[in-house]
Amino acid sequence: MQISFYQKLILWASLLAILLVGLGAYVRLSDAGLGCPDWPGCYGTLTVPQSEHAIADANQAYPDRPVEHGKAWKEMAHRYVAGVLGLLILLIFVKSWRLRQYIHVSPWLPSFLMLWVVFQAMLGMWTVTMLLMPAIVTMHLIGGMTTLGLLVWISHRHNGEFYVLSNQYAWLRRAIRFGLLLIAAQIILGGWTSTNYAGLACTDFPLCHGAWMPAGMDFTTGFDVARELGKTASGENMALSAYTAIQWTHRVGALLVFVYFALLAWHLKAISGLQRDAWRITILLVLQISLGIANLVLHLPVVLAVAHNVGAALLLTQMVILNSRTTRKQRG
Known part of the structure; x- marks a missing residue:
């Protein structure tokens, strides 16, 4: 009881x-x-x-x-x-x-x-x-x-429920662990983008200001963790180049996550006990990328922006569950 x-x-x-x-x-x-x-x-x-x-x-x-x-x-x-x-x-x-x-x-x-x-x-x-x-x-x-x-x-x-991977899939267990770290890193980048209000630093897609890698991006200011909101270290207003650096980095992270998780889901589908996890990852990944693009195209409506945050939480949740599923159950 x-x-x-x-x-x-x-x-x-x-x-x-x-x-x-x-x-x-x-x-x-x-x-x-x-x-x-x-x-x-x-x-x-x-x-x-x-x-x-x-x-x-x-x-x-x-x-x-x-x-x-x-x-x-x-x-x-x-x-x-x-x-x-x-x-x-x-x-x-x-x-x-x-x-x-x-x-x-x-x-x-x-x-x-x-x-x-x-x-x-x-x-x-x-x-x-x-x-x-x-x-x-x-x-x-x-x-x-x-x-x-x-x-x-x-x-x-x-x-x-749990699924113990055999020794031949030890590499996949490590890939699942790394996937959790990767989505955590991307959430940090997304959080930094959101808390700096850099979501609309470049509104075109897939390019950013008409280029794959815009010139003159200010990564030093953009990723200065000691500064105030909207200010440089010297107290001046942040330039668009700093916001662009933040937004562009988040996009690159999203691309890496998409490729890695797509490959991870493809390998998971080959294992009967983990196929549902593969489909959940695929659905959440497509939904999250779609929400990210929609936020850019529609200029960050609050409903979609909140949904994008919740989508990140759900993707994190799925990866935590997958890590737990492939880890032996303890006593109790």
Whole structure:
């Protein structure tokens, strides 16, 4: 009975983490990341100021950041869902130690996840207090994806099916591991593109400013992790060449991911026990590439941009599941 509850708890936490990734993307892409100028509350309250008196007090306390209800509620909804997920992970942490003789992962993994969520909450605070500094926001996005990946891994160890690859497919096991690292790297590039608002640095496709490799791209400024949003290290406004470098690099990464995952799926289809995984990778890959192109052609509509973020989360989820499926099940 206890282990059954534990299995369901992890599964629901994983689903909530996917929702939170999408919600976080929506907040960021709708420019609501600073909808509340403080943390963890909003203008000093646990909700959003509603009455005229409360709004007047909030505007007086933050004269440079007047209350915008739409943006504020988006940000607080994100925080509320994050809070619920944090409580679920706390419960998973407690249950993992109580059931450590029966679960299929080391209880230290949920312990690490608990500490990671605390760090993720701090990143959420710094995102606001450091005014959407790209490095912090990107780390916050990576933190969310890492939380999702760890939850999915723990969930699959308890709820999923497994397939042990024979020694002749040891190379494929390594290829699957590398695929997870590759999609993680591409998510980082995508996060950096999004947090720098470089998604429309070049709107033509497949070329970028009419060239396969535009001249004069400023990679030094584009990938300077110490700078403020939209600024160079010296405090000047970033030039288009820096944004172009970010966007172009993300495109190159997408091409590498597409080729690698297409080949990986082709090899997986030859193994009867992994054919469903191959089809899921293929479908998610085609969907993700299509969304990326559509975002460029249609000038980054919020719905498609959020879908592109969720697509990345689902592709990561599938690769975590595939890695778990091909890893021997532990005791429990």
